[in-house]
Amino acid sequence: MMPGQRAGFELDARLEADSEPLMWLGLCELRIMNDRRWPWLMLVPQRPGVEEIHDMTPLDQAMLTFECNTVAHALKRATGCAKINTGALGNIVRQLHIHVIARNEGDPGWPGPVWGHGMREPYTRADLHGLCEKVRAALQ
Structure with missing residues (x-):
């Protein structure tokens, strides 16, 4: 179990296979997708059984928004990209995760x-x- 991981939480096997752990944020585990075509991060809230943002408590929703914004700013600083795309689809992997x-x-x-x-x-x-390492440095 990753430090800070909630009891009863289990990462979907497809997310684990396609990404690597980067760090623990608080509510979310931050992971990096293993696809060099795009710098691609993923936040996975450590809440068992949560599939949609509206399934979360208002406090968790606020924390998720804060962590998503923090990660987006850091990724833009780390890469110098022109645009940040953020999305939560969940059509294939139902476990809530934000790209x-x-x-x-x-x-x-x-x-x-x-x-x-x-x-x-x-x-x-x-x-x-x-x-x-660039992302970690940009998050500090």
Whole structure:
């Protein structure tokens, strides 16, 4: 169990397979998607059985908004991107998770969505570590 993880919470196996843990924020575990085409972070609220934002308590909703905004600012600082895309779809993985993605004109799929565009391109360990360190530094 990750430090700070709530009893009874279990990360969906698909989210775990597609991403790496980055850090604990408070309400959410921050993860990085292992796809080097886009700097792509994901916040997963540590609440068992929650599928939608409106399933959360008002206090958790406020904390989620704060953490999403903090991560979006940090990702923009860390990457210098032109645009941040934020979304919670949940059509395939029902467990609530929020995507925060750095986008630039000319990136794969621009200006369309990242979902369903081509094949995932995993990071090298060194590149993944480097982006994680930039994001951590921008969060401080």
